[in-house]
Amino acid sequence: MLRVTTSIRVRYQETDKMGIAYHGNYFTWLEVARIHLLDSIGCPYKELEENGFFLPVIRCECEYKSPARFDDIIDVTVHLPILNQARVNLEYSLTKGETLIANAKTSHAFVDFSGRVIKPPGQFVEKAINGI
Amino acid sequence: MLRVTTSIRVRYQETDKMGIAYHGNYFTWLEVARIHLLDSIGCPYKELEENGFFLPVIRCECEYKSPARFDDIIDVTVHLPILNQARVNLEYSLTKGETLIANAKTSHAFVDFSGRVIKPPGQFVEKAINGI
Amino acid sequence: MLRVTTSIRVRYQETDKMGIAYHGNYFTWLEVARIHLLDSIGCPYKELEENGFFLPVIRCECEYKSPARFDDIIDVTVHLPILNQARVNLEYSLTKGETLIANAKTSHAFVDFSGRVIKPPGQFVEKAINGI
Amino acid sequence: MLRVTTSIRVRYQETDKMGIAYHGNYFTWLEVARIHLLDSIGCPYKELEENGFFLPVIRCECEYKSPARFDDIIDVTVHLPILNQARVNLEYSLTKGETLIANAKTSHAFVDFSGRVIKPPGQFVEKAINGI
Numbered sequence: 280m281l282r283v284t285t286s287i288r289v290r291y292q293e294t295d296k297m298g299i300a301y302h303g304n305y306f307t308w309l310e311v312a313r314i315h316l317l318d319s320i321g322c323p324y325k326e327l328e329e330n331g332f333f334l335p336v337i338r339c340e341c342e343y344k345s346p347a348r349f350d351d352i353i354d355v356t357v358h359l360p361i362l363n364q365a366r367v368n369l370e371y372s373l374t375k376g377e378t379l380i381a382n383a384k385t386s387h388a389f390v391d392f393s394g395r396v397i398k399p400p401g402q403f404v405e406k407a408i409n410g411i
Numbered sequence: 412m413l414r415v416t417t418s419i420r421v422r423y424q425e426t427d428k429m430g431i432a433y434h435g436n437y438f439t440w441l442e443v444a445r446i447h448l449l450d451s452i453g454c455p456y457k458e459l460e461e462n463g464f465f466l467p468v469i470r471c472e473c474e475y476k477s478p479a480r481f482d483d484i485i486d487v488t489v490h491l492p493i494l495n496q497a498r499v500n501l502e503y504s505l506t507k508g509e510t511l512i513a514n515a516k517t518s519h520a521f522v523d524f525s526g527r528v529i530k531p532p533g534q535f536v537e538k539a540i541n542g543i
Numbered sequence: 544m545l546r547v548t549t550s551i552r553v554r555y556q557e558t559d560k561m562g563i564a565y566h567g568n569y570f571t572w573l574e575v576a577r578i579h580l581l582d583s584i585g586c587p588y589k590e591l592e593e594n595g596f597f598l599p600v601i602r603c604e605c606e607y608k609s610p611a612r613f614d615d616i617i618d619v620t621v622h623l624p625i626l627n628q629a630r631v632n633l634e635y636s637l638t639k640g641e642t643l644i645a646n647a648k649t650s651h652a653f654v655d656f657s658g659r660v661i662k663p664p665g666q667f668v669e670k671a672i673n674g675i
Numbered sequence: 676m677l678r679v680t681t682s683i684r685v686r687y688q689e690t691d692k693m694g695i696a697y698h699g700n701y702f703t704w705l706e707v708a709r710i711h712l713l714d715s716i717g718c719p720y721k722e723l724e725e726n727g728f729f730l731p732v733i734r735c736e737c738e739y740k741s742p743a744r745f746d747d748i749i750d751v752t753v754h755l756p757i758l759n760q761a762r763v764n765l766e767y768s769l770t771k772g773e774t775l776i777a778n779a780k781t782s783h784a785f786v787d788f789s790g791r792v793i794k795p796p797g798q799f800v801e802k803a804i805n806g807i
Contacts, residue, residue, distance in 0.1 A: 291710070291720070292567060292703040294560035296613055301556050302468040303442075306435035307688040314687070314746075324687075325746040336434040340472035346526070349560055350710075350721040394478070423578070423588075424571040424697050428690035428745055435688060439556040446555070446614075456555075457614040481692055482578075482589040566732040567702035574699075600698040604736035610790070658742070 281407060282358040285315040289351045299346035306339060309371050309383055312355040316369075320406035332400050334367065334387045341383040351375050362407045364399070413539060414490040417447045421483045431478035438471060441503050441515055444487040448501075452538035463523055464532050466499065470518040476511045483507050494539045496531065545671060546622040549579040553615045563610035570603060573635050573647055576619040580633075584670035596664050598631065598651045605647040615639050626671045628662070677803060678754035681711040685747045695742035702735060705767050705779055708751040712765075716802035728796050730763065730783045737779040747771050758803045760795070 287308050295301040317324045327334065347353055357371050367387040373380040389399045399407075419440050427433040449456045459466065479485055489503050499519040505512040521531045531539075551572050559565040581588045591598065611617055621635050631651040637644040653663045663671075683704050691697040713720045723730065743749055753767050763783040769776040785795045795803075 290703060291559055291706055292565050295555055296558035296560065296562045297465060297467060298560045299467075302471060303435050303438035303556060306438070307686060310435075310687055323746070333429060335429060335431075335478075336475060338472070338474045339434060340470070342470045343468060346467075350719070422571060423574055423691055424699060426692035427687055428692065428694045430692045433688050439554060442555055455614070482587070561729060561731060563731075566735060567699050567706075570699035570702070597693060599693060599695075599742075600739060602736070602738045603698060604734070606734045607732060610731075 280358060280360060281316060281320065282356060283312065283316045283319050284354050284356040285312045287311055287353050287355060289347050289349050289353065291349055294349050299348055300351075302341065302343060305341050305343075305347075305373070305381060305383065306336075306385075308353065308355050308373070309339070309341075309357070309369075309385055312357040312371060313369065313385070316357050316359070317403075320403065322400065322403050322406065327400065327403075330400065331391055332397070333390050333392065335390060336385050337366070337388055338386040339384065341381055343381050344379045345375070345381075347373070347375065347380050353380055359407055362404065365396070367399070412490060412492060413448060413452065414488060415444065415448045415451050416486050416488040417444045419443055419485050419487060421479050421481050421485065423481055426481050431480055432483075434473065434475060437473050437475075437479075437505070437513060437515065438468075438517075440485065440487050440505070441471070441473075441489070441501075441517055444489040444503060445501065445517070448489050448491070449535075452535065454532065454535050454538065459532065459535075462532065464529070465522050465524065465526075466519045467522060468517050469498070469520055471516065473513055473515040475513050477507070479505070479507065479512050485512055491539055494536065497528070499531070544622060544624060545580060545584065546620065547576065547580045547583050548618050548620040549576045551575055551617050551619060553611050553613050553617065555613055558613050563612055564615075566605065566607060569605050569607075569611075569637070569645060569647065570600075570649075572617065572619050572637070573603070573605075573621070573633075573649055576621040576635060577633060577649070580621050580623070581667075584667065586664065586667050586670065591664065591667075594664065595655055596661070597654050597656065599654060600649050601630070601652055602650040603648065605645055607645050608643045609639070609645075611637070611639065611644050617644055623671055626668065629660070631663070676754060676756060677712060677716065678752060679708065679712045679715050680750050680752040681708045683707055683749050683751060685743050685745050685749065687745055690745050695744055696747075698737065698739060701737050701739075701743075701769070701777060701779065702732075702781075704749065704751050704769070705735075705737075705753070705765075705781055708753040708767060709765065709781070712753050712755070713799075716799065718796065718799050718802065723796065723799075726796065727787055728793070729786050729788065731786060732781050733762070733784055734782040735780065737777055739777050740775045741771070741777075743769070743771065743776050749776055755803055758800065761792070763795070
């Protein structure tokens with residue numbers, strides 16, 4: 280099972296007038312973690328796109344447990360519990376030290392440039408099954 | 412039952428290199444619709460905050476059905492199916508003409524400035540029960 | 544001389560923890576005004592791109608005079624003082640009622656898909672010279 | 676003279692449909708560099724705000740020389756050429772390897788919570804004069 284943790288530091292731009300990080304910006308942090316997950320298995324997303332594989336988000340959710348604030352270091356752990364040929368379902372937990380900030384999920388499909396669903400690349404499948 | 416439709420026009424800034432609107436930006440559009448919903452019942456969110464009522468997002472989800480592209484006019488319909496004292500659960504559908512773009516949900520709690528959960532303001536409850 | 548005014552309403556997402564709109568977001572509002580300018584002369588930017596004309600920002604500046612806040616209605620006036628074949632230089636003023644919020648400028652070049660500088664489209668030149 | 680270099684990695688969210696980073700997002704990268712500059716002299720911006728010092732942007736400009744693309748590592752060098760009691764004027768260069776991506780400037784004033792201009796904190800002045 281793949282599992283990678285990435286740290287992000289909350290930017291001022293990501294906060295809102297409530298003094299906390301705007302909820303929609305968490306999805307950018309999930310992206311950062313996802314990019315690192317793909318790096319870690321030798322499938323950088325940039326190369327995937329260059330090879331004609333796109334991985335759009337087809338569903339996402341986030342449950343906010345405790346606010347993230349400016350300058351906080353948030354650890355975003357992403358894991359791929361089960362490999363599913365049709366969908367890539369990722370789960371995330373966001374923590375600040377011992378405090379749970381949020382839980383989240385994203386689902387993706389591999390598509391080609393025209394948006395047609397295609398098989399995942401072999402390297403991705405192999406690494407996702409064997410773990411890192 | 413409250414139901415309000417708002418049109419947004421997709422900004423270039425909201426697109427990404429896949430040529431479509433970035434998934435995280437949909438949550439900003441939901442915010443725009445929510446603001447209009449509150450306007451429509453005489454509870455502008457700005458005034459709510461001035462009166463000490465904050466309405467943070469505590470959960471959100473979105474299912475993407477068809478891409479939104481630059482300059483598209485997207486109709487965002489938000490409705491409040493049932494009034495629940497503890498949580499405000501909103502549902503959204505996003506359409507472009509006849510095409511369903513996305514379905515989404517957000518959950519909110521009324522909190523005071525310190526983040527403590529409080530009762531919704533009376534005006535909100537009355538309007539939410541009676542509809543518009 | 545072309546001159547168009549567009550109103551934007553400040554989104555919560557555009558604010559930061561200082562309680563005001565984040566400075567970088569003003570450039571998105573300038574974009575919205577620019578899109579309306581192009582609409583007004585029958586050259587929607589979407590169509591320009593479809594016809595192979597891209598208009599990236601090659602320089603921008605903004606001077607902030609008074610803060611823009613959540614829910615403010617900001618009038619963004621854009622004008623094209625002089626038509627210059629090589630560069631499109633736009634000037635903007637942002638006001639809230641009688642209050643000046645900001646002055647800004649952007650410079651653009653027409654380029655093709657590969658990024659090579661090209662002549663502006665004829666429709667644009669004609670309208671830009673004759674005004675609306 | 677203070678000078679600090681920070682690396683950022685371009686996020687997918689920061690790109691637009693032209694396939695490059697959206698011009699307005701560069702100002703967020705400048706913020707990241709500025710935060711590191713303040714860290715480097717023992718004046719973390721978070722602490723400045725906690726002590727009643729706010730440093731809003733009152734002017735900014737950016738000149739784009741070469742596009743930044745998804746996944747690029749951009750080195751953002753910020754320096755403070757001269758200490759000026761009334762304004763903090765910062766200059767930035769953004770490079771990708773040997774390639775100049777952009778030059779930029781931001782001007783700031785120290786203000787209190789109510790927005791009134793105040794003297795810079797002593798620690799900032801001392802470090803800014805003596806360099807690191």
